[in-house]
Amino acid sequence: MSYHDDRRRKLLSRLSRQVAYTAPALALVAGGIALQVSADGTTAPLDPIAEETLWLASNRAEAEGEAEGEAEAEGEAEGEAEGEAEGETEAEGGAEGEAEAEGGASAAVTRPADYSPGYSEEGGNAAELLARGEALYSDTSLSTNGLSCASCHGSDGNDMGYKATFEQPFPHRVAMANSQFGMAEVHADEMVQVCMVAPMEAEPLAWGSEELNSLAAYMVEVQKRFAGEPHDL
Template identity: 70%
Template sequence: MSQHDEKRRRLLGRLNRQLAYTAPILALVAGGAALQATASDSSTETGFVPVSEASLLLASNQAEAEGEAEAEGEAEAEGGSSAAVARPEGYSPGYSETGDNPEEMLARGEELYYDTSLSTNGLSCASCHGSDGQDMGYKATFEQPFPHQVAMANSQFGMSEVHADEMVQVCMVAPMEAEPLEWGSEELTSLSAYMVEVQKRFAGEPHDL
């Protein structure tokens, strides 16, 4: 058995407890066609508005990503390192964490937010956190300006709080199962600037998106 297969076997064992949460969501997705087929009658007679299949799929992706993150965190609790995701010593980011970043930078960041090629498993940032401004999958701590606490960064990498670029790197390494982006790269800078504005939007504050 390869090292990758062994790792997946361990993770699947740890993810069993997540089925109580994800199974109902996946069942709803599977029944999406039936919901849509009876949507007009149901909404007319009962006032019930069925949840869209796309929303259910996003919720399922988020549940699975959080389950994998938790399992990964437990598996690596003794040896997790922040070296790959924490800002290098003396590093100065190319974006502003208070906002007022160039429009071109934000536009590029939005493109990357939907880019599945950044991952090795077909996920993008939008897979777990919603699209078209429908922000989802964030903890209450995301309402706070950067740097702030991110549960996955704390549990897996021992980081009590993270900057926007560090949060991007955590997501790259954990849910997206990829290498961290190069520090100072156009991809990391643009995506981090975009996430600064997403945080403001999530918190109900003025933003540039």
């Protein structure tokens, strides 16, 4: 198995672990249509969390496939996803425990009461803060699973893994924050925390820390760039 296949398999494994509690049965992406296959073999549309996670996985697999010039990348990725999902069905009990723990962690990703962030959500943040944020965006040491923000969201102006909601200034609604943490809308720093805890499988950053402020300030500018607006990057 090549290095890239191995990386893809691990990423898909992690992604399917995250959705294991919402998609306990076999989940797969067939011809771009997300389906959930239950134990009795019937299929139903996949619930939103699983769908968005698999969307990201296939998005990522496609990007890697293109980079490697592999026409069959998507087919392979589907096969892997299928295998992983089957494995996860067995581990369902444990995954449910994790889901409960995550529900209780929603406080950790929400701004504390009377909190005033050390960055501006309108932009105009110091160049130093943005440079630090950009560096952290590619820093795999922030996660426990070898991923950096850029692993999923791209780098060098290649903003990927973002949905149309990202075109609106913060705070706004993000499907993942809503479905996994029950948040109606998120500030940029709260979304950084959501991604720290969920896809990065790490502890949230300390509120008021330079790391959190700089990543959030950087996200404000990436949001503007994504929306095709003037930005400071």
